[in-house]
Amino acid sequence: MSTEIGRNPATAGINTAHLHLISHKLCPYVQRSVITLIEKGIPYTRTDIDLAAKPEWFLQLSPTGKVPLLRVDQQHTLFESAVICEYLDEITDGPLLPHEPLERARHRAWIEFGSAILNLIARLYSADDEAEFDAARLALRARFQRLEPVVVAPYFTGTAFGLVDAVYGPIFRYFDVFESVTDLRIFEGLTNVQCWRQALGERASVRQAVSADYPQALLAFVHARNSWLAGLCRG
Template identity: 40%
Template sequence: MIQDIELISFKLCPFVQRTVIIAKEKGIELKVTYIDLANKPDWFKALSPLGKVPVLRVGDQVIFESNVIMDYFDEVTPGFLRPSNSLTNAVNKSWMEFANGLVMDQFHYLLSSSEVELKQNRQKYRQGLERLSQSIDKQPYFNGDDFCLVDAAFTPLFERQRILTQISGENPMEGFSNILLWGETLMARPSVKASLVDDFENLFIGRFSSMGGLLFKGPQQ
């Protein structure tokens, strides 16, 4: 088991959530230190080359970028959450990179502050979802029967979309039945349920509504 590890986190970060999911799946006990990204402490700035979370401190070494941290967790614990076939694994890693962009597309969508901006960001988000939908041809997970790292990479999209839909009445995932079914399967996993901080929904709504997102003002016309 990994010793002397600390995850530097922000409570609402989707990239942090995916690393916590894998830690839960692999039975890794994490010490978690939360920071405010709007007021980053100097020690964090010195620690993080990119100034972003998550950052994993292992002894006196530092690992950054969520996909790298997930891969590290998988490497140093028994069993693998990645395909044994090298080509399939490489394809999965490619889609994990795609997931990074889709998470950011969702972020821009939820922060849209005008009707014009919302329309543009919704369209870009849906384009990414459409491309993803075209590549999901297995069930219940991305590769079929087994939950893998690539599934964790996309999982943060679904709870955030659930909250946005609850408030605004719209869901750009509608029409992509395979994505919706995949999301339901992912959200039911104990590791996913345990990966969110207490009172996540209220914290999420409070932070992003204060940033002026149009979706947080109620149903859209």
Template identity: 30%
Template sequence: MIKVVSFKICPFVQRITALLEAKHIPYEIEYISLRDKPNWFLEISPHGQVPVLITESGQPLFESDAIAEYIEDAYAPLQKSVSAEQRAINRAWSYLASKNYLVQCSVQRSSDLATLKERANKLAKAFAAIEGVLGDSRYFNSQSIGMVDIAWLPLLHRAAIIEKHRCYDFLADYPKLKNWQQNLLSTGLAERSVSDDFESRFTEFYLSEETFLGKGSDVCSSQADQACITASCC
């Protein structure tokens, strides 16, 4: 059986587990501490990062983009008859998501409003870009879930958790993205691709007393703050 080496709140891992879930591919998962990485992990992960996926034949794979492409190539494709051109387009929009995972993490960890605004601007560029190409279909330019949906799921899931716990919506300026987020979340893939305690682990880290978002009363104090954080006024 496939094995995924994981860290509970890692978005790169969630992209991989979401893809496995979407394709109904059985897998086991092993969580490790990134502060105290086991030797066996360092031997199979050249850069010491999760996710690592160990294939059914025992081959360790690293780098989430490569792992996602392996899962798509080695198992029945998520969407049938995707042309080479469309596959390249899908990969490009997927890379835009994965390049912004750490950006979103840094936004969420910002300790003050000025830092949060500066970092959120970068994330907003990616959101604005995809807003511009989303159509009226349920998922990314399709009525069925595809690779781009899976790549964007961690970003949209995390934005939803922040919105639920704080009156702060990273997607407020992007109606199509918001709609896409709701459609994706309604599949249940977000929950199925993380551990049962994901939300509490996530909020403990990103909505702690150390983060601006965690100091809820400051963020929620006025609608003006909310608008200013998300909009181009920043």
């Protein structure tokens, strides 16, 4: 699968013509990178791989065996989504992270908080029984309760889209799919978070970061795990 994005005037004079993103169609960390590429108007090529049968060429490139990878000029390989996103941000105008050091560090901290949420989501869809599932669900609600007084809305800091938003768009997408089959009651009463979730769900870059069959592919992934959530989906 290859994707070409039109060049943003902000990238003029910067060699972004040879960026190759190696990815997987469901990976939320890949989605962060794609959202950033789209937001910055950076042209790139994308190749999806099967993580259950990783190609040897990929294993030779990836120190961690994980996606995403970003190949630069067919010579350099960047790994870890946070590093990739910040690199893309730094080589273009219109930064998605604040300039002031303390505020920049605060945004990075909430990005890490988002990664911890992804770990809890994995616990949710992997839970073997109702008790384990409910424990993960309540832990997720507690995380979003911590975010409620922090989020300004419609985006993390108000009207400007930033790198934190690129991280949370894929997070909320999980719940868009899961809530199509079961009521999780994670966001009840969280007005700011709900507004943020809606704004991100409507953002073009967030929507374009996955293929049209993403919901079906995610549910098929859950079904294959034979977890408690898989049983709810079948019901």
